[in-house]
Amino acid sequence: xxxxxxxxxxxxxxxxxxxxxxxxxxxxxxxxxxxxxxxxxxxxxxxxxxxxxxxxxxxxxxxxxxxxxxxxxxxxxxxxxxxxxxxxxxxxxxxxxxxxxxxxxxxxxxxxxxxxxxxxxxxxxxxxxxxxxxxxxxxxxxxxxxxxxxxxxxxxxxxxxxxxxxxxxxxxxxxxxxxxxxxxxxxxxxxxxxxxxxxxxxxxxxxxxxxxxxxxxxxxxxxxxxxxxxxxxxxxxxxxxxxxxxxxxxxxxxxxxx
Amino acid sequence: xxxxxxxxxxxxxxxxxxxxxxxxxxxxxxxxxxxxxxxxxxxxxxxxxxxxxxxxxxxxxxxxxxxxxxxxxxxxxxxxxxxxxxxxxxxxxxxxxxxxxxxxxxxxxxxxxxxxxxxxxxxxxxxxxxxxxxxxxxxxxxxxxxxxxxxxxxxxxxxxxxxxxxxxxxxxxxxxxxxxxxxxxxxxxxxxxxxxxxxxxxxxxxxxxxxxxxxxxxxxxxxxxxxxxxxxxxxxxxxxxxxxxxxxxxxxxxxxxxxxxxxxxxxxxxxxxxxxxxxxxxxxxxxxxx
Numbered sequence: 001x002x003x004x005x006x007x008x009x010x011x012x013x014x015x016x017x018x019x020x021x022x023x024x025x026x027x028x029x030x031x032x033x034x035x036x037x038x039x040x041x042x043x044x045x046x047x048x049x050x051x052x053x054x055x056x057x058x059x060x061x062x063x064x065x066x067x068x069x070x071x072x073x074x075x076x077x078x079x080x081x082x083x084x085x086x087x088x089x090x091x092x093x094x095x096x097x098x099x100x101x102x103x104x105x106x107x108x109x110x111x112x113x114x115x116x117x118x119x120x121x122x123x124x125x126x127x128x129x130x131x132x133x134x135x136x137x138x139x140x141x142x143x144x145x146x147x148x149x150x151x152x153x154x155x156x157x158x159x160x161x162x163x164x165x166x167x168x169x170x171x172x173x174x175x176x177x178x179x180x181x182x183x184x185x186x187x188x189x190x191x192x193x194x195x196x197x198x199x200x201x202x203x204x205x206x207x208x209x210x211x212x213x214x215x216x217x218x219x220x221x222x223x224x225x226x227x228x229x230x231x232x233x234x235x236x237x238x239x240x241x242x243x244x245x246x247x248x249x250x251x252x253x254x255x256x257x258x
Numbered sequence: 259x260x261x262x263x264x265x266x267x268x269x270x271x272x273x274x275x276x277x278x279x280x281x282x283x284x285x286x287x288x289x290x291x292x293x294x295x296x297x298x299x300x301x302x303x304x305x306x307x308x309x310x311x312x313x314x315x316x317x318x319x320x321x322x323x324x325x326x327x328x329x330x331x332x333x334x335x336x337x338x339x340x341x342x343x344x345x346x347x348x349x350x351x352x353x354x355x356x357x358x359x360x361x362x363x364x365x366x367x368x369x370x371x372x373x374x375x376x377x378x379x380x381x382x383x384x385x386x387x388x389x390x391x392x393x394x395x396x397x398x399x400x401x402x403x404x405x406x407x408x409x410x411x412x413x414x415x416x417x418x419x420x421x422x423x424x425x426x427x428x429x430x431x432x433x434x435x436x437x438x439x440x441x442x443x444x445x446x447x448x449x450x451x452x453x454x455x456x457x458x459x460x461x462x463x464x465x466x467x468x469x470x471x472x473x474x475x476x477x478x479x480x481x482x483x484x485x486x487x488x489x490x491x492x493x494x495x496x497x498x499x500x501x502x503x504x505x506x507x508x509x510x511x512x513x514x515x516x517x518x519x520x521x522x523x524x525x526x527x528x529x530x531x532x533x534x535x536x537x538x539x540x541x542x543x544x545x546x547x548x
Binding site: 016017018043074075077078079080081082083084085086087088089090091092093095104106107111114115116118119120121123124148 | 270271272273274275276277282290293294296297300301304308374375378379380381382383384388542543545546547
């Protein structure tokens with residue numbers, strides 16, 4: 001008897017087009033039109049992923065930069081729709097992606113927490129019920145929670161973001177490279193919190209370049225390479241193979257039986 | 259692995275599949291929007307609360323802005339014509355200016371709405387249409403108190419009350435719908451061309467001069483001066499029918515005519531359809547373009 005499914009991904013492809021320049025402006029577009037250059041180029045971020053994740057699993061996701069980790073997390077959260085394939089998600093997803101909360105720095109921390117919650121589909125009572133816990137966990141001094149977020153330090157930003165994500169009582173928690181922020185004390189606190197969540201039969205996706213953290217927390221690890229699943233196995237095995245690949249490159253791993 | 263297990267009946271199941279023809283399925287999209295209407299309202303409320311916080315007169319600027327604008331243009335027109343307009347001209351100018359100000363702040367605010375919410379869009383799955391919508395809501399809340407000032411001028415000018423003034427509601431409805439469409443359109447355009455926002459104030463000013471705010475639709479002098487252009491504006495500029503009918507009914511207590519309302523409604527529905535289609539068809543790219 002296997003535990004119930006939490007996430008089921010079938011032949012997932014995500015392709016998107018991006019601008020060559022970071023900030024698209026009219027003058028550059030006109031100039032490029034004159035030179036008949038291509039304005040966009042296509043990124044095949046995910047190329048045919050198929051996997052299931054049972055409930056309660058803590059799945060580590062590793063891979064080199066550009067392997068598609070963040071794209072996969074955004075797709076699971078419903079932020080990026082698939083280009084092809086199908087994603088089935090059982091339960092509410094809470095995301096702690098690279099950038100965190102605080103989308104409007106003019107507003108106070110409190111406003112941002114409430115607005116973020118409402119956008120994520122919670123109602124006012126649900127947010128009010130969690131609000132005090134969030135503020136306590138983020139532990140911002142001098143009532144910073146009621147000050148505009150432009151006055152926050154980057155550490156305060158990420159602490160609040162982490163507090164929001166873990167207090168939304170998600171069925172599925174997605175953490176993308178967010179554990180490395182904050183000071184040592186807060187790092188310990190967030191680490192403990194994730195361990196606690198791991199014990200509550202929640203499904204957790206943990207994206208990190210910190211292989212130590214992955215080994216410590218995850219029950220299984222998936223290695224993404226060029227938008228495909230290169231390996232999925234116990235943390236020890238996959239991390240070892242990944243480390244070897246980082247050191248010696250493609251050929252050695254290709255011959256190894258995964 | 260067994261595929262038939264689920265996490266229990268009380269857990270919501272979400273399925274993400276590709277969009278058909280680049281547009282998300284409308285019914286769930288609208289349901290999602292309705293479910294998160296509180297977000298749009300709370301965002302609008304927060305925006306109102308924080309605007310003008312640093313200024314001495316604070317929230318009074320909400321009314322002062324369009325009011326001062328009206329007086330500036332009143333002065334301008336008086337100088338160009340070398341004679342001051344009557345108080346009923348002031349009433350017409352003010353009514354038109356307030357409604358136009360609602361439109362232009364919806365569009366300029368809307369243009370910034372998506373680009374400014376980058377972090378939220380990158381982290382949360384929600385219908386992005388709510389962002390420009392919330393801007394229109396803010397502009398509308400600011401428009402309402404300015405009507406009280408107009409009422410005062412209306413009374414002082416001795417223009418009187420008439421049941422025909424209620425037709426103004428139709429004009430406002432058309433304006434809200436049209437402004438929503440344009441707000442969505444420019445919000446999307448600004449993601450692709452960040453210059454849109456810089457161009458907009460100038461476009462909005464030219465659009466204002468082309469609209470019956472400084473001049474009146476029935477003014478024979480203007481009709482002679484503009485010649486053939488007037489018939490182009492009549493159908494080619496949505497503001498002609500929307501603000502024209504607004505001024506006729508509210509300021510002069512006349513029934514603007516079905517022709518005018520027909521044109522206004524057509525522009526409103528067309529504008530909304532265009533704006534929402536453009537936003538919906540581009541929405542999936544926002545997360546990678548910001």
